[in-house]
Amino acid sequence: MAVPSPKTESLRSPQALPPRARTGSFARHETVTFYLLIAPWLLGLLLLVLGPMLASLGISFTKWDLLSPARFIGLDNYERLFTRDPLFWQSLKVTAVYTIFYVPIELAGALLLAMLMNQKIRGVSVFRTIYYLPSVLPAVAFIVVWIWVLHPDVGLINTLLSYIGVEGPRWLANPDWALPALLMMSLWGLGRGMVIYLASLQGIPKHLYEAAAIDGANGWQCFRKITLPLLTPTIFFNLVLSIISTFQTFTSAFVATNGGPLDSTLFYVLYLYRQAFQYFNMGYASALAWVLFVIILVLTLIIVRTSDRWVYYEGERR
Amino acid sequence: MTPPSPWQSQSIRQRTGRALGVIAALAVAVLFLLPLFWMVTSSLKPDYQVLESPPRWLPHPIVWSNYPEALTYVPFGRYALNTLFIAVLVILGHVLSCTLVAYGFARFRAPGKGFLFLVLLATMMLPYPVTMVPLYIVFSRIGWVNSFWPLIVPAFLGNPFYIFLLRQFFLTLPPDLEDAARVDGASTLQTIWHVILPASRPAMATVAIFSFQAVWNDFLPPLIYLHDQTKYTISLGLSFFRSTYDVKWGYLMAASLVTMLPVVLLFFFAQRLFIQGITLTGMKEG
Numbered sequence: 001m002a003v004p005s006p007k008t009e010s011l012r013s014p015q016a017l018p019p020r021a022r023t024g025s026f027a028r029h030e031t032v033t034f035y036l037l038i039a040p041w042l043l044g045l046l047l048l049v050l051g052p053m054l055a056s057l058g059i060s061f062t063k064w065d066l067l068s069p070a071r072f073i074g075l076d077n078y079e080r081l082f083t084r085d086p087l088f089w090q091s092l093k094v095t096a097v098y099t100i101f102y103v104p105i106e107l108a109g110a111l112l113l114a115m116l117m118n119q120k121i122r123g124v125s126v127f128r129t130i131y132y133l134p135s136v137l138p139a140v141a142f143i144v145v146w147i148w149v150l151h152p153d154v155g156l157i158n159t160l161l162s163y164i165g166v167e168g169p170r171w172l173a174n175p176d177w178a179l180p181a182l183l184m185m186s187l188w189g190l191g192r193g194m195v196i197y198l199a200s201l202q203g204i205p206k207h208l209y210e211a212a213a214i215d216g217a218n219g220w221q222c223f224r225k226i227t228l229p230l231l232t233p234t235i236f237f238n239l240v241l242s243i244i245s246t247f248q249t250f251t252s253a254f255v256a257t258n259g260g261p262l263d264s265t266l267f268y269v270l271y272l273y274r275q276a277f278q279y280f281n282m283g284y285a286s287a288l289a290w291v292l293f294v295i296i297l298v299l300t301l302i303i304v305r306t307s308d309r310w311v312y313y314e315g316e317r318r
Numbered sequence: 319m320t321p322p323s324p325w326q327s328q329s330i331r332q333r334t335g336r337a338l339g340v341i342a343a344l345a346v347a348v349l350f351l352l353p354l355f356w357m358v359t360s361s362l363k364p365d366y367q368v369l370e371s372p373p374r375w376l377p378h379p380i381v382w383s384n385y386p387e388a389l390t391y392v393p394f395g396r397y398a399l400n401t402l403f404i405a406v407l408v409i410l411g412h413v414l415s416c417t418l419v420a421y422g423f424a425r426f427r428a429p430g431k432g433f434l435f436l437v438l439l440a441t442m443m444l445p446y447p448v449t450m451v452p453l454y455i456v457f458s459r460i461g462w463v464n465s466f467w468p469l470i471v472p473a474f475l476g477n478p479f480y481i482f483l484l485r486q487f488f489l490t491l492p493p494d495l496e497d498a499a500r501v502d503g504a505s506t507l508q509t510i511w512h513v514i515l516p517a518s519r520p521a522m523a524t525v526a527i528f529s530f531q532a533v534w535n536d537f538l539p540p541l542i543y544l545h546d547q548t549k550y551t552i553s554l555g556l557s558f559f560r561s562t563y564d565v566k567w568g569y570l571m572a573a574s575l576v577t578m579l580p581v582v583l584l585f586f587f588a589q590r591l592f593i594q595g596i597t598l599t600g601m602k603e604g
Binding site: 027030031033034035036037038040041042043044045047048049051052053055056059066113116117119120121122124127129130131132133134136137138139140141144145146147148149151153154156159162188191192195196199240244247248250251254255269272273276277282285286289290292293296300 | 336339340342343346347350351352353354356357360368369370371372373415418419421422423426427428429431434437438441443444445446447448449450451452453454455456458472474475476478481506531534535537538541542552553554556557560561567570571573574575577578581582585586589592593596597
């Protein structure tokens with residue numbers, strides 16, 4: 001890849017360019033200008049993305065604590081990871097279980113909220129604002145509030161449960177309840193998905209529903225035959241982003257539980273963080289990072305591959 | 319048969335459906351607001367009432383002192399200033415770099431462009447943890463650990479989400495004005511400055527808002543790079559506060575509320591831009 005240096009002089013040269021004409025020298029000039037304009041990003045791509053990714057792969061074959069020189073150990077890190085590290089499997093399990101539960105619940109919840117907000121309800125914009133508000137809150141403040149809401153003795157949730165005679169669990173302090181508690185907490189951020197679904201709901205032409213109503217379709221049939229198919233591109237897009245970000249869950253685990261109790265919320269990236277920045281096992285952490293990358297890549301590719309079976313694109317024949 | 323008036327045409331079923339909708343919307347709204355309510359009331363309770371069981375819903379008497387005490391207990395002003403400093407430079411970096419790159423992608427034809435655009439989209443999906451370790455090593459070798467630079471400098475090298483957002487916006491602008499400017503002898507940079515920027519204020523504002531919000535909310539990178547307490551960002555400070563003074567819940571809630579405030583205000587003033595940005599890119603912070 002030829003990367004022109006990001007000099008700006010030639011950009012400033014006041015050459016009068018004929019609009020939309022494409023002679024040979026003009027095309028070359030256009031190419032040069034294009035690469036000069038995108039040079040910052042290309043530089044970033046090399047220095048912040050491709051370079052580090054390759055470096056990370058290289059480091060994953062070494063043992064390196066940053067104090068003594070890196071020592072090449074071949075595939076030892078990967079071997080240790082897969083065969084001798086129960087915490088790796090635990091962190092993978094925690095992350096996978098959380099993703100399996102969170103992603104569908106989030107999808108369905110956000111879609112339901114969006115459909116509710118797509119009704120003609122008085123004050124709908126106020127409701128929308130209320131639902132969306134938690135999603136913009138700073139993650140740490142969001143989590144700190146929830147630690148308090150989940151307080152076993154005087155928290156909001158257990159107080160409400162006590163009104164109906166239920167003694168709530170000790171949530172974040174209980175290995176069985178800590179992960180469900182984090183899941184419940186994350187659902188407070190449902191508004192983000194809602195906004196995205198709402199935008200595409202509002203893009204569905206009204207006449208489709210009118211035609212269906214004339215044909216005597218009921219609400220469920222309209223949803224099943226019109227709304228859902230036309231939403232599949234958005235669902236697809238959200239599904240991919242949701243899985244990618246759920247696999248990177250870090251802040252809630254770090255702030256709310258620090259992986260505990262009994263490693264019941266030891267998320268993958270939290271374990272990676274510990275290996276890298278608490279134990280300074282840079283080689284091992286890089287191996288963890290690459291395994292994560294491959295997992296996410298494979299999951300994304302699976303969804304993309306299956307997408308032509310269930311994602312409907314308008315203007316495309318099925 | 320005369321067509322029924324719109325009012326009559328609403329069957330009882332439709333109206334009950336609508337009423338149920340309102341009830342559901344209200345119920346969900348209460349659920350979404352309760353945690354915030356719980357935070358606010360706890361922050362206004364005197365110390366001895368915070369851990370009272372069963373808890374009271376409204377503080378009595380209302381105590382404001384948690385706020386000044388929490389904010390001086392740890393140097394929150396300092397944290398806020400640090401975060402603002404980073405945010406201003408990051409916004410500048412993103413607006414500058416992403417405008418240039420997005421304009422390139424929106425308006426110029428060049429070999430390799432389609433492929434590079436795909437690469438750009440692919441990098442949106444790249445998990446930060448994958449590059450985290452080598453980046454840390456590089457930044458530590460050049461002595462930038464425990465400084466703001468690792469958090470600021472990458473902003474000047476673009477961000478795929480904002481580039482995509484701006485490119486989509488630039489594509490909606492009619493090219494006539496730019497052509498006219500070019501005929502008048504304006505260079506590409508002059509065209510961007512005099513024609514594109516003035517026409518793109520909402521898009522620029524969206525990028526600025528998202529950048530601000532991202533810096534304000536950011537956690538993992540500051541956690542890795544900032545070790546000195548005087549250099550903490552607001553989110554880092556709050557997390558530190560939480561892990562150190564676990565029992566001072568009144569303080570913690572006051573501090574959380576103050577941390578939320580700038581973002582909430584920004585959200586209320588620029589809700590439309592927020593929503594446009596999020597629907598365009600589906601981006602998620604943190």
